Amino acid sequence: MRCSEARDALWPPELPRLLDPHVQRARNHVRGCPECVRYFAQDRQLLDTCDRLRSLRAPTRVRLRVLDALVSATAEGSGVSRPSESQDRANTRATADGTGGPGRRSGRRVAGGFLALVTLGGIGAMVAGHGLLGSTGPTDSVAEEAFVEDYLRRGVGQDFLDSSDREEIARFLQRELGLSSRLLDAPGLVPARVEICLLEGRRGAMVVYHHEGRTVTHYVVADEGVPRGPRVADDHGELAVITWSSGQVEEALVGELPPGELLALVRVDALDSS
Amino acid sequence: MPGTMDEQLLSELDTLWQMALFLEGGDEAGAEALLAGLLGDVVREMDGRQEPAMADDLFERALLRRFFEEAPPVSTIQGDGSMVARVVGDGLSLLSLLDEVDRLPKRARAALWLVLVRRRSSDAAGVILDIDESHLRELLRYRDTFMTRVLTRTAGRTRAERARPGGATS
Numbered sequence: 133m134r135c136s137e138a139r140d141a142l143w144p145p146e147l148p149r150l151l152d153p154h155v156q157r158a159r160n161h162v163r164g165c166p167e168c169v170r171y172f173a174q175d176r177q178l179l180d181t182c183d184r185l186r187s188l189r190a191p192t193r194v195r196l197r198v199l200d201a202l203v204s205a206t207a208e209g210s211g212v213s214r215p216s217e218s219q220d221r222a223n224t225r226a227t228a229d230g231t232g233g234p235g236r237r238s239g240r241r242v243a244g245g246f247l248a249l250v251t252l253g254g255i256g257a258m259v260a261g262h263g264l265l266g267s268t269g270p271t272d273s274v275a276e277e278a279f280v281e282d283y284l285r286r287g288v289g290q291d292f293l294d295s296s297d298r299e300e301i302a303r304f305l306q307r308e309l310g311l312s313s314r315l316l317d318a319p320g321l322v323p324a325r326v327e328i329c330l331l332e333g334r335r336g337a338m339v340v341y342h343h344e345g346r347t348v349t350h351y352v353v354a355d356e357g358v359p360r361g362p363r364v365a366d367d368h369g370e371l372a373v374i375t376w377s378s379g380q381v382e383e384a385l386v387g388e389l390p391p392g393e394l395l396a397l398v399r400v401d402a403l404d405s406s
Numbered sequence: 407m408p409g410t411m412d413e414q415l416l417s418e419l420d421t422l423w424q425m426a427l428f429l430e431g432g433d434e435a436g437a438e439a440l441l442a443g444l445l446g447d448v449v450r451e452m453d454g455r456q457e458p459a460m461a462d463d464l465f466e467r468a469l470l471r472r473f474f475e476e477a478p479p480v481s482t483i484q485g486d487g488s489m490v491a492r493v494v495g496d497g498l499s500l501l502s503l504l505d506e507v508d509r510l511p512k513r514a515r516a517a518l519w520l521v522l523v524r525r526r527s528s529d530a531a532g533v534i535l536d537i538d539e540s541h542l543r544e545l546l547r548y549r550d551t552f553m554t555r556v557l558t559r560t561a562g563r564t565r566a567e568r569a570r571p572g573g574a575t576s
Contacts, residue, residue, distance in 0.1 A: 144525050174553050175522075182523045184500050190423035194438055198419060201445045202412050 133161045135168055145172055146179075192328070199330075292327035301326045305337055309354065311381055315339060316350055318397040348387030348394065355382035362398045364391045374398050415448055418465055425466065428519050429473050431508025432501065443472040466524075467534055470516050502559040506552055513537075517545035518552065 141158035142149075149155055162168040190198075293304045298315050304326050305311045315323060316339075325340040329351075336353035355377050365373035365384075372391040375384045376398065385394055415422075422441060430436035447468055507515055513535065520531040521542075532542045 146525075174557065177557075178503075178522060178553065181500050181503055185424050185428065185503075185523070186421075188424055188427065189420050190441075191434075194423060194441060195419065197438075197442065198415070198445055201449055202415070 133157050135161070135165060135171075138162050138165070138168055139171060142172070143175070145175065292325060294325050296323050298323060301339060305352065309335060309337055309352075311337070311352055311354060316341065316385070316397060318343075320344055321348070321397060343387075343389075343397070346387065346389060348385055348389065348397070351382075351384040351386065353382045355380060357382065362395060364395055412448075415445075415465060422465055422469060425469060425519060426473075428504065428507055428523065429469075429512075429515050431506075431515075432504030433508070440469065440472055440476075443475075444469050447472065463530075463534055466520075470534065473516065474512060476512075499556075499560045503556050506556045506559065509555075510548055510552060514545045514548040514552075517542060518549060521546060522549060 138158040138161040141155055142162060162172065293301065295301055295304075298317075301315060301323055302312075308328055321341045321343050323339055323341050327338050327340070329336055329338050331351065331353055334353055336351055339350040339352070341348050341350060357377055357379060359379040360377050362374050362376040365375055370388050371386060372389055372394045373384055373386050374391070374394050375382070377383065385398055387394055422444070423437065426437035426440045427434065430440060444465065448465075507518070510518070516535060517531060520526045520534060521528065526534070528539060528542055532539055535542065535545075537545075
């Protein structure tokens with residue numbers, strides 16, 4: 133058997149194949165052929181290198197450019213769909229059923245939800261005479277629904293940091309958003325990740341915490357509003373949402389916990405810090 | 407699951423970015439311009455419709471079309487089907503790999519992306535590139551030369567790093 137035949141028979145090597153006589157002959161050839169051994173060793177190296185390539189994510193500016201173009205296309209009536217309210221509820225139910233929710237969402241669905249979110253926010257911002265992003269003027273509060281939608285179906289993750297180091301996360305928030313937001317520090321609340329996100333066209337961050345085997349997400353968005361204490365948002369199905377604002381930073385805590393428990397996390401944190 | 411073009415584009419954005427980077431030989435500005443071109447095509451395609459997503463390789467094809475429309479780069483190496491590189495180092499440098507991609511003809515880059523990186527079958531890659539099997543085989547002959555050069559460069563970089571005072575020692 134020639135080298136090219138053997139390689140054709142066995143490539144790609146990671147693909148399961150029936151051990152028919154042809155494949156057996158190819159394997160026998162490769163075992164005794166240093167050139168073919170090197171060929172497959174190189175292929176393995178190439179795959180390993182390409183794994184590094186595949187870990188690269190599109191930079192934020194590219195994501196924003198794509199989102200901006202799609203939102204603009206939508207604003208011009210170019211057919212980007214907003215999932216129906218019933219679909220939103222279905223997604224919420226799916227989370228409650230354990231068939232959806234963070235970490236279990238399909239990329240396509242997630243992207244659609246995120247786009248819908250950006251679309252709504254982006255169009256609103258454009259109608260109001262602001263750009264999609266980077267508005268520096270006074271801002272309205274982020275609608276509670278935006279936190280819920282983002283929590284349920286976040287689309288295009290942007291810059292992120294996987295870390296449980298509170299100082300490192302705080303530096304990330306300062307660097308990326310210029311926010312000197314204090315992390316929640318209630319007992320049992322362990323940060324795991326911080327990620328930049330878009331909420332109604334405004335750039336913010338979400339800090340994911342683990343709490344007694346469950347996950348809660350803390351949103352922070354620059355704000356120029358009126359300080360207000362924590363309050364439980366309206367019913368959002370299985371999700372509880374607590375929102376509050378320091379006047380400079382608007383915050384929300386979202387999770388599949390009873391509202392009282394979630395509120396306690398915020399209040400305990402506030403007590404600890406006072 | 408049904409999806410729309412915008413949903414599909416967003417869900418594939420990272421893969422498309424990686425593909426654009428590979429095709430452009432690691433040139434971020436080129437990759438960004440390529441994606442911007444694709445984006446323009448997509449927006450035009452949407453044109454007032456809620457376009458259902460089609461084939462899984464819809465954007466991959468569109469990106470390749472865009473890529474081929476660009477002015478062709480000068481190829482600096484030939485696919486001569488030389489012997490497999492005798493250098494098998496500790497691992498390839500991604501930078502070296504992308505640098506070497508930059509020296510390949512466009513169609514060879516596309517073929518290597520589809521077959522070596524994306525692990526598409528020859529049949530599928532041929533369909534996407536709209537070429538027959540023999541043409542694809544010709545393009546894939548660049549693989550050996552390409553790998554040889556990447557491995558040699560990687561080995562050279564590793565040697566240089568080791569030789570540098572305070573450089574890697576393992």
